[in-house]
Amino acid sequence: MGTFAPAMTAVLLISFLTVGTPLVDSLFQLPQVSITALKEQVPAERIAGAVSTIREESIKRDGIYRPNSLSQKIPGLHIPDYGASLTSTVYLRGLGSRMENPVMGLYIDGIPVLDKNMYDFDWEGIASVSMLRGPQGTLYGRNSMGGVLSLGTLSPASDAAPTFNLEYGTANTVRAGASFIIGSNALSSTYGHTDGYYLNTFKNSKCDPYNGLSLRWKWERHSGDRLIMSNLLMANVSREGGFAYGQWKDDTQYPVSYNDESGYSRLSLIDGYTLKYNGKSITTQAAASVQILADDMHMDQDYTSRSVFTLQQRQNSGAATVELSMRKSDTQSVWQPQTGVFSFFKRNHLDAPVTFKRDGIESLILDNANSHIPSSMGYLDISDTEMPVNSCFYIDTWNAAVYHESVFDIDRWMFTAGIRLDYEGGKMDYDCLARLHYRFVPNMSGYKELSIPYTGTLSHSSLEVIPKLSVLFKATDRVTFYTTLSKGFRAGGFNTQIFSDILQNRTMNAVMSDLGVYLDRPSVSVMAHNTEYDPETAWNVELGTRVRKGTFNAAFALYRIDVQNQQLTVFPPGMSTGRMMTNAGKSLSKGVETELGWHNDRFRSQFAWSWCDARFVRFNDGNNDYSGNRIPYIPEHTLNVSAGYSLKFKDKTVDLDVTFGGAGPFNWDESGTRQEPFRIRTGGRVALVGSGWEIYVRGENLTNAKGNAFYFKSVGNEFFAATKPRIIMTGITIKL
Amino acid sequence: MKKISILLLALMGVIVSCDNKDELDAVQEEQKSMNKEYLGTMTVTFQSTDYDTDSVRISLTPNVAGDSVSIAFYQVKFVPQMPVKVDITVPGIAVSKTGQGTELMCDESIPLSAGGPTERYKVTAFQGQIIGDSISFSLNFGTYPTSYHGKLSEK
Numbered sequence: 001m002g003t004f005a006p007a008m009t010a011v012l013l014i015s016f017l018t019v020g021t022p023l024v025d026s027l028f029q030l031p032q033v034s035i036t037a038l039k040e041q042v043p044a045e046r047i048a049g050a051v052s053t054i055r056e057e058s059i060k061r062d063g064i065y066r067p068n069s070l071s072q073k074i075p076g077l078h079i080p081d082y083g084a085s086l087t088s089t090v091y092l093r094g095l096g097s098r099m100e101n102p103v104m105g106l107y108i109d110g111i112p113v114l115d116k117n118m119y120d121f122d123w124e125g126i127a128s129v130s131m132l133r134g135p136q137g138t139l140y141g142r143n144s145m146g147g148v149l150s151l152g153t154l155s156p157a158s159d160a161a162p163t164f165n166l167e168y169g170t171a172n173t174v175r176a177g178a179s180f181i182i183g184s185n186a187l188s189s190t191y192g193h194t195d196g197y198y199l200n201t202f203k204n205s206k207c208d209p210y211n212g213l214s215l216r217w218k219w220e221r222h223s224g225d226r227l228i229m230s231n232l233l234m235a236n237v238s239r240e241g242g243f244a245y246g247q248w249k250d251d252t253q254y255p256v257s258y259n260d261e262s263g264y265s266r267l268s269l270i271d272g273y274t275l276k277y278n279g280k281s282i283t284t285q286a287a288a289s290v291q292i293l294a295d296d297m298h299m300d301q302d303y304t305s306r307s308v309f310t311l312q313q314r315q316n317s318g319a320a321t322v323e324l325s326m327r328k329s330d331t332q333s334v335w336q337p338q339t340g341v342f343s344f345f346k347r348n349h350l351d352a353p354v355t356f357k358r359d360g361i362e363s364l365i366l367d368n369a370n371s372h373i374p375s376s377m378g379y380l381d382i383s384d385t386e387m388p389v390n391s392c393f394y395i396d397t398w399n400a401a402v403y404h405e406s407v408f409d410i411d412r413w414m415f416t417a418g419i420r421l422d423y424e425g426g427k428m429d430y431d432c433l434a435r436l437h438y439r440f441v442p443n444m445s446g447y448k449e450l451s452i453p454y455t456g457t458l459s460h461s462s463l464e465v466i467p468k469l470s471v472l473f474k475a476t477d478r479v480t481f482y483t484t485l486s487k488g489f490r491a492g493g494f495n496t497q498i499f500s501d502i503l504q505n506r507t508m509n510a511v512m513s514d515l516g517v518y519l520d521r522p523s524v525s526v527m528a529h530n531t532e533y534d535p536e537t538a539w540n541v542e543l544g545t546r547v548r549k550g551t552f553n554a555a556f557a558l559y560r561i562d563v564q565n566q567q568l569t570v571f572p573p574g575m576s577t578g579r580m581m582t583n584a585g586k587s588l589s590k591g592v593e594t595e596l597g598w599h600n601d602r603f604r605s606q607f608a609w610s611w612c613d614a615r616f617v618r619f620n621d622g623n624n625d626y627s628g629n630r631i632p633y634i635p636e637h638t639l640n641v642s643a644g645y646s647l648k649f650k651d652k653t654v655d656l657d658v659t660f661g662g663a664g665p666f667n668w669d670e671s672g673t674r675q676e677p678f679r680i681r682t683g684g685r686v687a688l689v690g691s692g693w694e695i696y697v698r699g700e701n702l703t704n705a706k707g708n709a710f711y712f713k714s715v716g717n718e719f720f721a722a723t724k725p726r727i728i729m730t731g732i733t734i735k736l
Numbered sequence: 737m738k739k740i741s742i743l744l745l746a747l748m749g750v751i752v753s754c755d756n757k758d759e760l761d762a763v764q765e766e767q768k769s770m771n772k773e774y775l776g777t778m779t780v781t782f783q784s785t786d787y788d789t790d791s792v793r794i795s796l797t798p799n800v801a802g803d804s805v806s807i808a809f810y811q812v813k814f815v816p817q818m819p820v821k822v823d824i825t826v827p828g829i830a831v832s833k834t835g836q837g838t839e840l841m842c843d844e845s846i847p848l849s850a851g852g853p854t855e856r857y858k859v860t861a862f863q864g865q866i867i868g869d870s871i872s873f874s875l876n877f878g879t880y881p882t883s884y885h886g887k888l889s890e891k
Contacts, residue, residue: 372819378850443852515850516823518811 038130038150039110039139041327041336041407047132048416048470048482050075050544050557050593052608054129060165061657061685062642063698063729065123065175065190067106067149072640072661074131075593075610077147080633082710082721084208084242084264086297088119092146093134093561094589094614094634095538098712099497099569099581101490103146105136109153109218109232111272111289112140114319114346118268118293121236122214124177125188127160128152133593134559135488135540137466138418141342141401145488145538153232154179154186156220161692162736169729171195171206180736188216197724198244202257202305212238228276239265245303248674248711248718260300260310260357267294283329291319291346303719307357308364311500319346336407341400348395354500356387364715369508372519380511383437383447389507391499394429397491405468414472424535425461428494430454430528434507440515452510454503460532464489478549484542490567495531498580502526526580534583536567552598561589568619585619587631602648604657608640619670626670635663637678644685652690659683668711674718679707681723694733701726772796774871776886782815789813794871794886798831805829805840807873814880824849826859826875837867847877 038044044051052074054064064070067088068081078091090096095103106113113119129151136144154160162180167173173194180187191213196206213236220230243262247254272289294316302308325340356365361382370379405418432454437447470484505526512519544557565583591612598605614631630636644657664678682703687696701724710721778792793810807829811821825848830841842862846853857878864873869888876882 374819376856377820377822377854440851443850443854445852448851517850518821520819520821 038132039325039338039340041331041338041405042409042414044130045546045548046414046472046480048414048472049136049484049486049542050133050555050559052131052133052555052595054131056127058606059123059126059129060733061644061655061687062659062683063685063700064129066120068120070129070131070149072638072663073606073608074133075595075608076133076591076612076638077131078635078638078663080709081724082244084240084297085120085212085238085266086117086264086295088116089633090119090146091634093540093559093591094587094612094631095146095561095563096633097567097569097581098633100493100495100533100567101143103143103490105140105142105144105148107140107148107150108234108270109151109230109272110274110285110287110323111232111270112321112344113270114291114321114344115268115293115317117266117295117315118236118270118291121234121268122177122190122192122212123151124165124190124214125154125179125186125216125218126151127154127158133557134484134542135486135538135561137422137464137488138403138405138420138468138486139338139340141403141420141422141466142399142424142489142491142535145490145536153216153218154181154188156181156184156186156218157222158186160186163733164736165731165733167729167731169731170725170727171197173727173729175729175731184219184221186216186218186220188214190214192238196241197727198256198722200244200258201255202259206241207256207258207262208241208244210238210240212236212240226278228274228278230274230276232270232272232274234268234270236266236268239263243299243303245710245712245719245721247304248720253720253722256303257305258300258303259305259307261298262300263298265296268292278329281329282326284324284326286322286324288322289320291317291321293317301354302360302715302717304717306359306363308360308715309354309356311354312352314351315348317346317348317350319344334409336409337404338406339402339404341402343400344398346395346397348393348397350393350395350496351391352393352496352500353388353390354504356389356504358385361387365504365508369512369519373517377517378441378443380515381439381441381447383439387434387436389434389500389503390432391496391503392431393494393496393499395426395494395496396428397424397426397493399424399491403466412474414474416468416470416472418468420464420466422464422466422489423461424464424491425459426493427457427459428496429457430496430499432499432503434503436507436511438511440517448514450507450510450514452503452507454499454506454528456528458494458528458532460492460494460534462492462535464535464537479545479547481545482543484540484544486540486542488538488540490536490538492532492534492536492567493581495533495581498526498531499528501580502528502531530582531580533567533581534565536563536565536583538563551600553596555593555595557593559589559591559593563587563589566616566619568621584621586617587615587619588617589614589631589634602646603644605643606640607642608638610638612636616670621670624671629670629672630667632667632669635666635678637665638663639678639680646689652688655685655687655689655696657685657687668708669713674711676708676711679705679723681705681707692735695731696733697728697730699726699728700724771798773889774886775889776871776884778809778812779883780814780877781881787815792884792886793889794884796871803831805831814877814882822849824854824857824877826862829862834865837865840864840866840873842875 068079071079090102090104102116133147136148140148165177167175171194175192177190194210196208200207215235217233241263244256246256269292274287276285297313299311301311321344323342327338401422403420408415434452439447466487468486472482474480539562542559547554566585568584593610596607614634619626640661642659647654662680666676668674681701683700685698704726707723708720709723773795778789780787795808796805798805806827808825828845832839845859860876862875872885874883
């Protein structure tokens with residue numbers, strides 16, 4: 001970081017406290033949403049923690065149609081755009097990992113989205129975006145240790161005009177959306193298509209085409225002054241390519257070139273029913289949801305033109321959530337308590353066969369086995385052209401939690417104390433089978449079939465106690481200071497990915513045992529029970545300030561997060577080619593976050609910056625000790641600066657907007673041998689705005705800056721995913 | 737008369753079957769007595785050096801006739817430098833009773849290993865004996881002169 005961060009911090013602090021721009025309106029002002037998206041008892045500007053909000057017009061203007069687009073616009077938030085729609089890897093405040101549970105909770109109209117595979121969807125009809133940064137475990141429970149992203153959908157109670165939007169641009173990308181209100185119903189729909197941005201040179205075709213349709217229907221009814229009922233139905237169906245990964249050898253990055261099918265199909269359905277009753281003394285809110293996901297991922301897992309191995313991951317999951325909370329109706333009272341209960345049950349049927357193809361059978365299995373057998377004895381051969389390793393899982397997860405939070409609003413001080421008891425249990429039935437035909441040459445005259453089943457049941461449970469304490473001091477009408485001690489956790493689970501590796505090893509052991517040949521090395525010690533991992537917990541200490549003066553808003557936060565039982569991928573002991581999630585480490589994140597915003601009727605500007613130093617306090621992956629090293633994939637800085645100006649004519653306006661943003665530097669691996677520098681990407685937008693219509697051209701990565709969004713190792717090879725190239729879109733929006 | 741004849745035939749049948757059963761029982765008893773496991777030390781001579789391996793488990797499995805046994809060696813290395821351990825079975829070892837115990841003898845046998853016959857380790861000059869709960873024998877595994885001394889082990 002050098003002197004950059006402290007100097008910038010000092011300049012910004014001074015600028016907050018000395019600014020004297022005229023009062024207009026507030027950046028924190030949210031569009032009208034009738035069911036509160038956030039759970040807090042107090043409005044966003046009075047929450048004793050870091051809160052970012054994105055205004056509805058910014059969502060449209062900045063082309064924020066997916067969660068990835070929020071990256072850097074919210075300080076410290078990094079959602080790299082790679083893989084496919086199921087990827088949704090979220091990094092925030094030095095937390096996050098590629099695999100398993102996310103560190104950011106997603107709520108839509110107060111309904112939690114349980115499955116990370118459903119995070120990436122089209123945002124047509126999203127009216128408000130709020131992000132609570134830092135652990136939010138007390139009110140939001142599991143998977144909110146980095147923060148909570150809360151989306152509010154278009155309310156039928158609003159006066160929003162019917163809106164139609166059509167965009168076309170680079171890579172034949174089309175996006176057509178519509179939002180309108182009919183009586184008590186708000187409807188939104190989007191169709192999206194792209195030919196794709198990355199060429200698979202092996203197939204000479206784009207590897208990441210996308211076709212998707214999303215529908216959102218919200219029904220809302222106000223019964224008298226006290227009762228609000230709402231039902232939100234969201235459906236998404238999409239089919240896409242993806243996994244545009246090229247090989248990185250030495251210092252050369254090669255284009256995407258793989259031979260096997262890769263892609264992702266998804267059908268997701270969420271229906272959430274919310275009921276809010278504003279009683280004379282108590283306001284009760286109940287929310288229940290049903291969430292269904294059916295998806296299918298195919299991946300050429302060697303990402304090369306060789307037929308090594310492929311992975312299919314097919315999920316059919318169903319979940320139900322229910323939450324009931326009660327709070328005092330009098331929001332002006334000194335004591336504002338809130339008590340709630342939450343529960344969910346989820347069942348997931350996951351089929352994840354790994355198929356070793358001929359090149360893989362030879363290079364990963366036979367070469368490995370034969371390298372340990374003296375050639376004078378003979379050699380092992382497998383006749384199969386494809387060797388499937390089938391893994392089938394039935395995973396049940398259940399959760400029950402009770403929480404309470406009390407806010408004491410005393411003059412200029414606001415004290416908050418809360419606690420949550422969160423129980424979570426899980427059970428997994430696994431049914432795996434590998435089958436092959438082998439022969440030991442020259443001893444055996446023919447091939448012998450061998451089946452290796454592996455079945456069983458695992459279960460685990462955990463109880464988390466999640467307290468929270470915070471103090472907010474309102475120094476003046478414009479300036480508040482706060483400090484918070486909060487805790488969050490990321491749920492534990494089962495590491496299903498490693499099962500193919502376990503099966504592969506068990507298969508080779510079974511073959512050798514059947515032959516009566518024993519390799520002179522340690523036997524595989526990874527078994528099914530090693531695949532369980534516990535919750536990861538984070539304690540956050542935070543100090544912050546917010547300044548509001550008219551349309552000028554500034555926020556500044558300092559934080560320190562201690563992570564215990566960190567879920568990290570390690571090399572399993574014994575012989576293995578894969579990596580597995582385990583509670584292997586401790587880490588510490590320290591950081592600074594800043595947001596600035598100001599606008600008047602012609603000019604608008606936003607600034608978001610964060611610095612984060614996230615390091616392992618203790619981490620040994622089985623091969624190396626990385627204690628003290630930077631945590632990979634976590635950007636040291638995130639930055640987004642945008643400015644816009646509206647040229648007003650008689651009955652038309654020309655909007656000019658420009659954005660500079662970037663994230664980095666990153667370490668791509670634990671040792672820091674591969675790094676990604678901080679890179680600036682430039683975006684812009686020019687719009688001609690009339691009465692009820694708008695024609696615009698917007699661009700992302702206008703300078704066509706090169707860079708990497710992702711890096712990983714697989715079977716000893718290094719791969720990368722390049723960031724998206726320059727994208728130019730032209731569009732029209734009509735408001736009736 | 738006819739009834740008496742039938743009874744006699746039936747009685748003869750019972751007597752004959754008793755004779756056969758006795759023979760079968762004797763064979764099975766013999767097989768059972770030979771079907772044993774031993775733990776002991778295997779010594780392999782390689783380039784004029786003797787390599788001892790302790791706790792080598794072997795099992796004897798008699799054939800149906802009870803006149804020969806197969807001897808299976810479990811997880812053995814002939815020399816320390818060998819990168820794998822193997823199970824290896826030497827079939828067709830002739831057994832004969834002597835005054836002191838049982839003599840084991842075989843001029844030549846192709847052992848079974850890694851799923852089939854292994855010419856490379858062709859067994860020659862096998863000779864040994866079982867006396868009480870001790871077994872000892874010597875043989876050539878291919879070019880490796882080998883000897884084994886073991887004690888009866890619980891199977």
